[in-house]
Ligand code: ADP
C-alpha cells in the first residue's frame with residue numbers, strides 16, 4: 330500500500346489518445362494488473378450509453394449542474410471534448426482516491442491531459458496511445474459500433490489534430506499489436522509505481 334499521507338507528492342497516471350486508439354482497453358488492463366491504481370470517474374454532460382452506470386463510468390451531469398461545478402472551481406480540468414459535450418476531472422475524485430492511498434488513473438482527451446500535466450507536473454506519468462494510422466482508427470471505431478456517422482467524422486477530424494501532441498507525453502504507446510501495447514504500458518506504469526513507493530520523504 331502507498332502511504333500517501335507520508336508522500337510529498339500525490340501521484341497521478343494519465344492515459345490519453347484520440348478516441349478509438351485503445352485507451353479504454355489499456356486502462357482496463359492496467360486497473361486489473363495494478364491494485365495501486367483506481368479509475369478516476371469523470372463528470373460529463375453526454376447521455377449514458379447502454380450498460381453505462383452513473384458513478385461508475387461517469388458522473389452524468391446536466392449542462393446546468395456541470396456549469397455550477399465550473400463556477401465552484403470543482404474541476405482539475407474540463408473541456409468541451411465534442412460539440413456541446415463537456416467532460417471534466419473532479420478534484421474531489423482525485424482526492425477521494427489519494428485519501429484511499431491509491432493512485433488515480435485518468436482517461437482523458439489530449440487537451441485535458443495537457444492541462445493536467447501543467448497542473449501536476451512533478452507527480453504525473455502520462456501515456457499517449459498512438460493508433461497505427463487514421464485508417465486503422467476509422468476501422469476500429471466502425472467495428473466498435475458506438476458512433477453515428479457524424480460523430481465518427483468528428484472523432485477522426487479531432488484525432489488528426491491530437492496526434493500532433495504525442496511528443497508532449499512521457500511515453501508513446503504504439504497500439505498496433507495489442508499485446509505489445511499492453512506490455513509497454515505495464516512496464517511504464519510498473520516503473521512509475523515503484524518510483525513512487527521508494528520516494529524519499531524530504
Ligand atoms: P478508446 O478508449 O481510445 O476510444 P477502445 O479501447 O474503446 O479505444 O478501442 C477501440 C476499439 O478498438 C475497441 O473495439 C477495441 O476492442 C479495439 N482495439 C483496441 N486495441 C486494438 C488493437 N491493438 N488491435 C485491434 N483492435 C483494437
Ligand code: 5GP
Nearest residue numbers: 348371407408410416417418436437438441
Ligand atoms: P466517450 O464519450 O467516448 O466516453 O469519451 C470521449 C472522450 O472524452 C474520450 O477521449 C475520453 O478520454 C474523454 N474524457 C473522458 N473524461 C474526460 C475528462 O474528465 N476530461 C477530459 N478533458 N476528457 C475526458
